[in-house]
Amino acid sequence: MQKLTTREDQIMQVIWQSEEGMFIRDILGHLPDPKPHYNTIATIVKILVKKAFLTSEKLGNSDRYRALVSLERYRKTDILDIKKKYFNNSLPKMMAHFAKEEQLSDAEIAELIRIIKSKKSG
Amino acid sequence: MQKLTTREDQIMQVIWQSEEGMFIRDILGHLPDPKPHYNTIATIVKILVKKAFLTSEKLGNSDRYRALVSLERYRKTDILDIKKKYFNNSLPKMMAHFAKEEQLSDAEIAELIRIIKSKKSG
DNA sequence: ATAATTCTACTAAAAAGTTAGTAGTAGTAC
DNA sequence: GTACTACTACTAACTTTTTAGTAGAATTAT
Incomplete structure (x- = not known):
């Protein structure tokens, strides 16, 4: 794009x-x-x-x-660029970075784990 | 910056x-x-x-x-922009998006959860 | 119909970003 | 010394991006 x-x-x-x-x-x-x-x-x-x-x-x-181009589609390429530029194109690497670098409350962590797991089972 | x-x-x-x-x-x-x-x-x-x-x-x-400016520092502002532009400045929102949108293997999910939890306890 | 308002088309030019030529300086080889 | 090479400084030009003026068409009010 x-x-x-x-x-x-x-x-x-x-x-x-x-x-x-x-x-x-x-x-x-x-x-x-x-x-x-x-x-x-x-x-x-x-x-x-x-x-x-x-x-x-x-x-x-x-x-x-x-x-004509959706926000979602444009965002995707924008994020892809970041992933490629900084995280060797690896999503887990990128997510691990966020999890480590940034402060998340217990509630946020719990929510996040819930989302990840639901994705796994779904 | x-x-x-x-x-x-x-x-x-x-x-x-x-x-x-x-x-x-x-x-x-x-x-x-x-x-x-x-x-x-x-x-x-x-x-x-x-x-x-x-x-x-x-x-x-x-x-x-x-x-003179480290990669880490520059990356931070780059990522901050994305977070602000697409996820209303919310890190959990952004991470939830990644978790939902992208395909992660079971092993990757397990690894991710481990990282997140270790952050919580550490 | 005339005047006032609002929009678009056309155009130009200013500002920002990128590219590269020319000349000169310093080092090295002969 | 001279010739050759590699680099920097200076400069100019070109491309892309952004800004906005002028003119004219359409609409509305009087």
Whole structure:
């Protein structure tokens, strides 16, 4: 899958928040200050359509943009990169790292073990 | 911590492979084909010194570059970004995701649980 | 119909990132 | 000494990414 630039990524994150898609005005509303120019978003969004990350649909006067690539699918490649870059492509290595490096409460640990085991039996 | 560009990141990954640091020639040797121009690396490396990711030390005629920011520290911020971007900053959420989404062998699951539990008691 | 508003298309240019040429310096071989 | 090699400094140009202005089309209000 094609990589996204910082701005493209940011805009995708916003659009992924809505099933039905968003107008440029909506996207602008969800971006933090300092907000970019309306036309800046319009440009980026057009690039994202060309990259096949978005589709547009004309509603009245305006275009509404909807995600064509799911958050899940994009996240997967993002995580794959981390796994490859830092953990020799090994998921257990990566998870072991998290388990060791970070503080988890007893409850969180119990929950985690429950999830892992249920996966095993399921 | 400052973000790195693609090329900068790639060169840091190479330099992190060596404790004592590397000369530009060494870095070039470790990069995959098509290899960039010698001076391209020299430029990037100089940027990395300015960003305080590297220090240089003159050995004879050449500069040797050594990492100033550890792989571990950089990795941490990289992972933090993923955690924030996709898992609402929750580590258990992120780990649960991995456990559910990916295929782990019984042995891997057992190993993982062992690690998590040993963390708990230790 | 005219004025005001809102959106898109087109365009350009600024900023960031990457690439590499030229020249000069230092070391080594002859 | 001169020739050869390897490196660095300086610089420029090119590509990619980001920003935003201008103009014109469509919509709404008066």
